[in-house]
Amino acid sequence: MRRALELAREAEDAGEVPVGAVLVADGRIVGDGWNRPIGECDPTAHAEMIALRRGAHELGSYRLTGTTLYVTLEPCAMCAGAMVHARVRRLVFAATDPRAGAAGSVFNIVQHPMLNHRIECTGGVLAEECAAMLRGFFQLRR
Numbered sequence: 355m356r357r358a359l360e361l362a363r364e365a366e367d368a369g370e371v372p373v374g375a376v377l378v379a380d381g382r383i384v385g386d387g388w389n390r391p392i393g394e395c396d397p398t399a400h401a402e403m404i405a406l407r408r409g410a411h412e413l414g415s416y417r418l419t420g421t422t423l424y425v426t427l428e429p430c431a432m433c434a435g436a437m438v439h440a441r442v443r444r445l446v447f448a449a450t451d452p453r454a455g456a457a458g459s460v461f462n463i464v465q466h467p468m469l470n471h472r473i474e475c476t477g478g479v480l481a482e483e484c485a486a487m488l489r490g491f492f493q494l495r496r
Contacts, residue, residue, distance in 0.1 A: 355376075355424050355426070355446065355448060355479050355480045356480075357374070357376045357383065357386065357424070358374040358375055358376045358386075358401075358424045358425060358426050358448075359374060359426055359448075359480060359483065359484060359487075360374065361374025361375065361376070361386055361387065361388040361401065361426075362374035362388060362389075362401075362426045362484065362487060363487070364388050365388035365389040365390070365401065366487065366491055368388075368390070368392075368393055369392060369393070370388065370389040370390055370391070370392055370393065371389050371488070371491065372388075372389070372426070372487050372488060372491050373388065373389045373400065373401040373402075373425065373426050373427045373488075374386070374387070374388045374389075374401050374425070374426050375387050375388070375400075375401035375402045375404070375405040375423060375424065375425040375426070376405060376423070376424045376425075377405045377406060377408070377409035377418065377421055377422070377423050377424075377442075378421060378422045378423075378424065379409070379413060379418070379420060379421045379422075380420070384408070384409040384412040384413055384421070385404075385405040385406060385407070385408030385409025385410070385411075385412055386404075386405050386408065387400075387401045387402070387403070387404025387405040387407075387408060388401050388404070389401050390404065398432065400429075400430065400432065400433050401425060401426075402423060402425055402429050402433035402436070402437065403432070403433060403436060405423060405425075406418065406423070406436055406437065406440055406442075409421060410440070416440060417440065417441050418440040418441060418442050418443075419441045419443060420443050421440075421442050421443055421444075422442070422443060422444040422445070422446060423437060423442050423444070423445050423446070424446045424447075424479075425445070425446075425447045425448070426447070426448045426449065426480075426484040426487075427447065427448065427449050427451055427484065427488065428447045428449065428450045428451040428455035428456070428457045428458070428459055428477060429445070429447065429451075429455070429456055429457055429464070430451070430454045430455070430456055431454070431456040431461055431463055433456070434456035434457060434461070434463035434464050435456075435463055437464060437473055438463060438464060438466075438469050438470075438471050438472075438473065439471075441471050442473055443473065443474060444473060444474040444475070444476070445457060445464055445473050445474070445475045445476070446475075446476045446477075446479050447475075447476075447477050447478075447479070448477075448478070448479055448480045448481045448483070448484035448485070449481050449484040449485040449488060450477060450478075450481070457473075457475050457477065458475065458477065
């Protein structure tokens with residue numbers, strides 16, 4: 355999660371919402387990313403999506419079974435759906451997202467019983483540190 359937090363700072367430095375993500379397989383980082391939708395003019399360029407893409411490329415498969423995704427903010431519906439389709443084994447996130455969280459706050463896509471895969475989920479890891487970064491970012495924007 356510390357590495358994801360470093361990546362969130364990179365996003366913030368680039369003027370993006372400070373979210374970072376790290377995908378781990380067999381104890382090593384296979385993909386990482388930070389939010390880039392503004393800079394890339396791409397609404398899908400969320401930290402999680404970038405980490406998943408890089409991990410899939412690194413592992414040579416779109417199936418990311420056995421992996422853990424660490425992210426500084428609870429994933430949105432798009433990212434949670436991508437994680438389910440990729441068969442990510444575990445999600446660890448820091449701050450909850452009471453407006454758009456899809457790992458239990460607003461929706462629970464990662465563990466929805468109608469889907470063909472459910473993700474083990476742990477929230478609250480370094481939550482206050484990540485939440486403080488997000489609050490500071492949005493306070494400066496107001």
